Amino acid sequence: MAWIIWLAVAVALGIAELFTLTFVLLMIGAGAAAASLAAALGSPVELQGLVFVVVSVLSLIGIRPWAKKLRDNRSGPDAKIGLQALEGAEALVLERVDSQHGLIKVQGQEWTARSYDGKQVLEQGEEVNIVEIRGATAMVWRQP
Template sequence: MEPWLLWLIVALVLGAVEIVTLTAALGLLGGAALVTAVFASVGLPLPWQFLLFAVVSAVGVAFVRPVALRRLSSPPNGDGRFGVDALVGEAAYVTSEVSKLGGRVRIGGEEWTARAYDETLVIPPGTAVDVMEIKGTTALVYPRE
């Protein structure tokens, strides 16, 4: 059997195992085997094929894998919160006076019903506030200092 075909089979097997395990290492080894298969098909001698596989594998595992793992493990907003929980701590702007009875704020382009976090406050329109809590569809807000 031709060496390039063996490298191609190794690349396919490693790629398939990577799909099952999601280790971000076996896929890189499969990529290295694929690169080696290409060079083997143009006649690279067998010892150089092993050297090429080792070098491409080492570069992939040392430099590409850490970047891939960081991208896979970190959530898009950086702290693991999503949905309405991601709004807590965000800045908002009062569009309609906010008191303990209600009001309206704009949070990231969306208008929300709001109440003052401190029930003694009345927050005028145009004030920058922080979202302290979300209760149902109502944001509890407090003026920024």
């Protein structure tokens, strides 16, 4: 029965890793999986705990740096993904943008937009830069 609990913990940590992408929870999950194997082989609880700690620590020290380096080499240390990729992008004003209203088109998608400093008024057809994303709104600035 203890092996099922360890296995459930390993799976939960693996799923949680999908949201963090730091490889920490995955390495601890590997420790829980090893403890599950130890429990299935009939080891006492103390040995299961020891296996969990040893495998988790060794994974964090030995495997995590390698896995992180491999991931960074594929995406680059400065690679932007998700909403971060929109920051700094150029966009076209579709509807007048001011501090209260606005609509832009960026990378083929329409986004609500507001003037970044709240004072600029950007007219339809102007090119703008996205300074940041706040929620579902792009904060924009007139291109120089």
